Amino acid sequence: MDKKWWQTGIIYQVYPRSFQDSNGDGVGDLKGILQRLDYLQWLGINALWLSPVYPSPMADFGYDISDYTGIHPLFGDMADFDNLLEAVHKRGMKLLLDLVPNHTSDQHPWFVESRSSRDNPKRDWYIWHDPLPDGGVPNNWLSMFGGNAWEWDHTTQQYYYHAFLREQPDLNWRNPEVQQAMFDVMRFWLKKGVDGFRVDVMWHMIKDAQFRNNPPDPNYEPHMSTYSQLLPVYSTDQPEVHELVHKMRSVMEEIDDERVMIGEIYLPIHQLVTYYGVDNNGAHLPFNFQLLTLPWQALQISTAIDQYEGALPVNGWPNWVLSNHDQHRIASRVGVQQARVAAMLLLTLRGTPTIYYGDEIAMRNVAIPFDEVVDPQGLNMPDKNLSRDPSRTPMQWDNSKNAGFTDGKPWLRLSKISHRANVEMQQQDPYSMLTLHKRLISLRTNEPALDAGSYVPVYADNQMLAYMREAEGADSFLIVLNLTHWPCYFRPPHFSFSGKVEIATIPESEGIYLTDTISLDGDEGLVIRLEK
Numbered sequence: 317m318d319k320k321w322w323q324t325g326i327i328y329q330v331y332p333r334s335f336q337d338s339n340g341d342g343v344g345d346l347k348g349i350l351q352r353l354d355y356l357q358w359l360g361i362n363a364l365w366l367s368p369v370y371p372s373p374m375a376d377f378g379y380d381i382s383d384y385t386g387i388h389p390l391f392g393d394m395a396d397f398d399n400l401l402e403a404v405h406k407r408g409m410k411l412l413l414d415l416v417p418n419h420t421s422d423q424h425p426w427f428v429e430s431r432s433s434r435d436n437p438k439r440d441w442y443i444w445h446d447p448l449p450d451g452g453v454p455n456n457w458l459s460m461f462g463g464n465a466w467e468w469d470h471t472t473q474q475y476y477y478h479a480f481l482r483e484q485p486d487l488n489w490r491n492p493e494v495q496q497a498m499f500d501v502m503r504f505w506l507k508k509g510v511d512g513f514r515v516d517v518m519w520h521m522i523k524d525a526q527f528r529n530n531p532p533d534p535n536y537e538p539h540m541s542t543y544s545q546l547l548p549v550y551s552t553d554q555p556e557v558h559e560l561v562h563k564m565r566s567v568m569e570e571i572d573d574e575r576v577m578i579g580e581i582y583l584p585i586h587q588l589v590t591y592y593g594v595d596n597n598g599a600h601l602p603f604n605f606q607l608l609t610l611p612w613q614a615l616q617i618s619t620a621i622d623q624y625e626g627a628l629p630v631n632g633w634p635n636w637v638l639s640n641h642d643q644h645r646i647a648s649r650v651g652v653q654q655a656r657v658a659a660m661l662l663l664t665l666r667g668t669p670t671i672y673y674g675d676e677i678a679m680r681n682v683a684i685p686f687d688e689v690v691d692p693q694g695l696n697m698p699d700k701n702l703s704r705d706p707s708r709t710p711m712q713w714d715n716s717k718n719a720g721f722t723d724g725k726p727w728l729r730l731s732k733i734s735h736r737a738n739v740e741m742q743q744q745d746p747y748s749m750l751t752l753h754k755r756l757i758s759l760r761t762n763e764p765a766l767d768a769g770s771y772v773p774v775y776a777d778n779q780m781l782a783y784m785r786e787a788e789g790a791d792s793f794l795i796v797l798n799l800t801h802w803p804c805y806f807r808p809p810h811f812s813f814s815g816k817v818e819i820a821t822i823p824e825s826e827g828i829y830l831t832d833t834i835s836l837d838g839d840e841g842l843v844i845r846l847e848k
């Protein structure tokens with residue numbers, strides 16, 4: 317079956333503030349991204365997803381949008397955007413934007429109008445609610461960024477709902493005018509030629525019509541975000557969301573059926589897969605965050621892979637993610653050595669991989685001194701160490717000042733080891749994480765079994781997991797991954813094999829022929845080309 321570009325390709329997430337600054341203001345921008353397209357092409361990725369570049373007061377670093385069809389001057393202007401889009405397309409690559417339909421900035425003209433009076437035509441574009449008889453908040457819903465999710469408006473004497481900051485009021489998606497307005501936003505970018513969207517917090521978009529209280533989460537522990545005290549069963553993942561997602565999908569298809577809609581959805585597998593929609597009429601790729609959220613343990617991971625593979629709807633295409641701008645970097649979660657194994661897993665599983673900028677050089681979370689924290693999630697819950705700044709630090713390009721990211725003062729401090737952990741050095745080093753990425757990407761791109769072949773589980777225990785990738789008429793691969801730091805043995809339980817190690821996290825193992833029992837070093841992963 318012919319596969320779409322977003323099925324065989326690899327997506328790369330650019331966090332624009334931190335990728336490349338071109339004008340010395342310390343914040344990355346569109347011209348900067350343009351300068352680095354050669355690198356992305358060299359790496360072999362197929363699509364860039366840009367976190368928001370729209371006008372925004374930056375209360376949540378661009379996820380609080382005040383104009384959906386503009387470009388924030390920090391990042392450049394519309395001409396810069398058009399140039400970037402053209403250059404990306406010239407290279408045969410795709411460009412995806414972040415679409416944030418759940419909430420706007422409180423500075424967005426829609427909200428300014430909505431809050432101006434109770435009879436304003438845009439009043440119902442947001443979620444307004446009377447206080448309880450005692451003046452209290454309408455229900456117990458919590459904000460993801462700490463505290464309750466209702467903000468009192470003195471002028472109009474009602475509360476409005478905000479799932480995130482009070483500066484990010486939630487839109488009322490039950491209102492058809494809101495739907496149409498957002499569909500028009502999508503059309504604006506699709507007509508420009510944008511290849512798709514990553515849709516922010518898709519599972520939040522519609523809330524319980526009765527505004528019932530959320531129940532306590534029995535598994536809450538004090539170190540967790542205050543948001544985790546309750547199970548958000550009434551404030552998220554409502555049955556009506558699927559109708560909305562389907563409508564968005566229809567907008568995606570108005571021009572052609574080459575555009576992709578990715579949904580940001582943090583839900584257990586069985587809820588997640590419902591976002592593919594009936595007969596795949598929903599999101600093309602509901603983001604699968606299992607590798608982000610599960611403990612790094614071989615059995616847990618291999619079971620999750622099987623659960624996911626087993627739960628996917630017919631013709632639903634899988635996808636995998638190791639890190640993003642909201643989570644710890646993979647090299648910090650599992651260690652730099654084990655991150656190599658993680659990269660091998662990401663790039664050999666069945667389904668579209670998304671790489672977070674800098675993970676390909678094993679960037680780690682950077683310690684940000686307390687008085688330099690800027691992320692609202694960190695600032696609002698200072699005792700919980702939840703700031704996302706450490707995983708959003710500037711890209712490490714070379715060993716010059718500020719690692720080649722900016723001539724000015726970077727908006728977030730850089731890693732103190734950037735002079736010895738950067739793209740330029742790793743490009744020269746056959747043992748580097750970057751070289752490993754480039755080779756895995758190239759193998760995946762050139763081997764039918766790896767880019768779109770089937771997934772066959774082979775074995776898993778407390779230390780390791782093994783699986784095969786197969787495609788008719790093409791070479792098959794056996795992938796064996798040691799997810800611990802100490803050695804282990806692998807012996808396939810039901811068959812014998814022989815093959816050559818094509819890529820290894822420890823390159824000294826490459827080229828070796830293996831049969832039957834394999835002994836793996838700690839942090840060792842092997843991609844074995846099987847003999848026919």
Ligand code: NOJ
Pocket residue numbers: 376379380416480516517580641642
């Ligand atoms: C999810 C985004 O990934 C995150 O960065 C943001 O803070 C929230 N949505 C709110 O928009």
